[in-house]
Amino acid sequence: MKNIDQLADKNAKRSIRRLVGLGVSHGVGKGNVVFLPTGRSPEPRSKLAEKDVEDEVRRFRLAVDTAKRQLLELSKSPAQDKDHPVSEIFSLHLLILGSSIVERAESVIRAQRVNAEWAIKSVLGEYSAKQAALADVHFRDKYLDIEDVASRITRAMKGSRPSLTLDPNTVVVAHEMRPSAVIELAKHRPAGLITEIGGWTSHMSIVAREFRLPMVTGIKNVEKFLKTGDLVVVDGDSGEVLLDADGSSPPGYPTQSFVESANEIRNTSAVSTNDGVEIVIRTNAEDPAIYRTSEALGARGVGLYRSELLISDKGVLPDEDQQVAAYSEMARAVGEFGVAIRTFDGVPEQDSDDGVPSERNPALGLRAIRAGLSKPNFFREQIRAILLASNVGKVDIVLPMISNIDDILQARSMISSVRQEMISNGMNVKDPRIGIMVEVPSTVLAVGQMAKHIDFLCLGTNDLVQYLLAVDRDNDTVAEWYQTLNPAVLSAIKIVLEAAANAGIPTTVCGEMAGSPFYIPVLIGLGARELSINTNSIRPLIKLISGISAGDAAALVYSLKSCETAGEIETKLREYYQENWDSLFPPGLVSSKHR
Ligand code: PEP
Ligand code: MG
Numbered sequence: 001m002k003n004i005d006q007l008a009d010k011n012a013k014r015s016i017r018r019l020v021g022l023g024v025s026h027g028v029g030k031g032n033v034v035f036l037p038t039g040r041s042p043e044p045r046s047k048l049a050e051k052d053v054e055d056e057v058r059r060f061r062l063a064v065d066t067a068k069r070q071l072l073e074l075s076k077s078p079a080q081d082k083d084h085p086v087s088e089i090f091s092l093h094l095l096i097l098g099s100s101i102v103e104r105a106e107s108v109i110r111a112q113r114v115n116a117e118w119a120i121k122s123v124l125g126e127y128s129a130k131q132a133a134l135a136d137v138h139f140r141d142k143y144l145d146i147e148d149v150a151s152r153i154t155r156a157m158k159g160s161r162p163s164l165t166l167d168p169n170t171v172v173v174a175h176e177m178r179p180s181a182v183i184e185l186a187k188h189r190p191a192g193l194i195t196e197i198g199g200w201t202s203h204m205s206i207v208a209r210e211f212r213l214p215m216v217t218g219i220k221n222v223e224k225f226l227k228t229g230d231l232v233v234v235d236g237d238s239g240e241v242l243l244d245a246d247g248s249s250p251p252g253y254p255t256q257s258f259v260e261s262a263n264e265i266r267n268t269s270a271v272s273t274n275d276g277v278e279i280v281i282r283t284n285a286e287d288p289a290i291y292r293t294s295e296a297l298g299a300r301g302v303g304l305y306r307s308e309l310l311i312s313d314k315g316v317l318p319d320e321d322q323q324v325a326a327y328s329e330m331a332r333a334v335g336e337f338g339v340a341i342r343t344f345d346g347v348p349e350q351d352s353d354d355g356v357p358s359e360r361n362p363a364l365g366l367r368a369i370r371a372g373l374s375k376p377n378f379f380r381e382q383i384r385a386i387l388l389a390s391n392v393g394k395v396d397i398v399l400p401m402i403s404n405i406d407d408i409l410q411a412r413s414m415i416s417s418v419r420q421e422m423i424s425n426g427m428n429v430k431d432p433r434i435g436i437m438v439e440v441p442s443t444v445l446a447v448g449q450m451a452k453h454i455d456f457l458c459l460g461t462n463d464l465v466q467y468l469l470a471v472d473r474d475n476d477t478v479a480e481w482y483q484t485l486n487p488a489v490l491s492a493i494k495i496v497l498e499a500a501a502n503a504g505i506p507t508t509v510c511g512e513m514a515g516s517p518f519y520i521p522v523l524i525g526l527g528a529r530e531l532s533i534n535t536n537s538i539r540p541l542i543k544l545i546s547g548i549s550a551g552d553a554a555a556l557v558y559s560l561k562s563c564e565t566a567g568e569i570e571t572k573l574r575e576y577y578q579e580n581w582d583s584l585f586p587p588g589l590v591s592s593k594h595r
Helices: 050-076 085-098 100-112 116-132 143-158 179-186 203-210 288-297 320-337 369-374 376-389 405-424 441-445 447-453 461-469 476-481 487-503 517-526 535-547 550-562 566-580
Strands: 003-009 014-020 022-025 028-035 170-174 192-195 215-217 231-235 240-244 278-284 302-306 339-342 395-399 434-438 456-459 507-509 530-533
Touching: 022 203, 028 192, 050 085, 050 100, 050 116, 050 143, 085 100, 085 143, 100 116, 116 143, 179 203, 192 203, 192 231, 203 215, 203 535, 215 231, 278 288, 278 535, 288 320, 288 535, 302 320, 302 530, 320 339, 320 376, 339 456, 369 376, 369 405, 376 395, 376 405, 395 405, 405 434, 405 447, 434 441, 441 447, 441 461, 441 487, 447 487, 456 487, 461 487, 487 507, 487 517, 487 550, 487 566, 517 535, 517 550, 517 566, 530 535, 550 566
Parallel strands: 028 170, 170 192, 192 215, 278 302, 278 530, 302 339, 339 395, 395 434, 434 456, 456 507, 507 530
Antiparallel strands: 003 014, 014 240, 022 215, 028 231, 231 240
């Protein structure tokens, strides 16, 4: 949070407190504060009634069984090699699960009549403390493994907890939210969301925009300023949270949360610039209903389906049947316009129960395609599900976080072997196109060679900016360094678009940059012809694209060559837009400082 102000409302003679953060999803919502429970808080100790003790032991055993199943699966990969270091780690975790620790935890539940979470934490905590005190570094380090096993069991128990329910007009507050938690919350239509950390391109923010939930992030120490039940206004446009002591709406703010009315939706066919260059607009969506709205607004197909959003907020991976159902439903909705399904971009098994990934540098770790290749069982299962859905509508496969050609070749060979296996089992499957996410600098530089091995590119500007400029996209404290208009970023985009055009393969720009009207003339000027954007961006973008000329956009981009900083580029763009295209932009966008 940058600051907290007091506003004096002279007419009403009341004091309004204003918390200033970063607006990451547009719209204004008003409601009462509810804190989202997170695993960050210590597991509470609850005393059980005598009659509930055996049920609790059963719940604990079920969680231990789930953890065992997960570990057996994990210890098989990669390549079924039991001497592989990864397999060894998970085998050690299985040994821990098979030890007397589990029996001890059961005795604690019975003897102390406490909840299973508390029991496992106290028993494993005791073991782990003993281990951590050992002199030998090799043995001492194993305490982390014990803690890891405790987290796995606790996580499995969370899976059996009832889901969250919300009253209408609720503003949900949390330290941060998993994207799947936002999806879950969206079903209850909260009036707004507030978090302490996060950025414009964080997945939770992207999902909030997709579901049109006003959201403000960057409100540090939020628990100091807000308490459960407080009536607040979340202004996702200005990035402010307004807190009114007397319970009425602060002046100048509507009392309804933001919902686009159905009659604003209109039908549009292909979109062309005013000099006749056709721009294909697709949408980023995982929900068929959202896709249908996007299609009615003018989108043609799904350019990015983030399959990892199917992973539950408790970190549970969807099984093959659930995946087939989800992909098929979307394939049916898009029909011939197609859906590009990206394989899991993340590593659910590595998240600890407090929601904090266990790797030191998760953005650079065993995630996305790396996780897929080193856990072939999960990857093959997902490919099977995607191939099954390919019979229902047009489906493409996108490989996330590609950083070298080996990744592409290995993934292609796994996809082809799964496909052959299905065909030899008498199944009817199509032959989807295979594309890659371009978001790592090495891929930008080698994109010409990579293009020979794939059918299309998805340019992920969210991660491209993160990896190119070495700035965490989820960390609002470095938001100033997250410069979409940095000259290096524009050069990288140019390299990719030109290399793809030379290789004769299409590129869809699918990061948040593509959904922002401010950047659209730059992207079109650099040569972008296919965009995949969120539903909310479709209408403003169609208006803008059909009013500008691609020739002028290219000349504008050429004129940026003399600029040395992102700030200079932004100023130059703003001046040009004001002079030439002001009426094409949403009100206030050109004059305000851009993210
Ligand atoms: C990107 O990185 O730009 C992208 C589209 O993927 P994600 O936001 O899911 O990382
Ligand atoms: Mg990405």
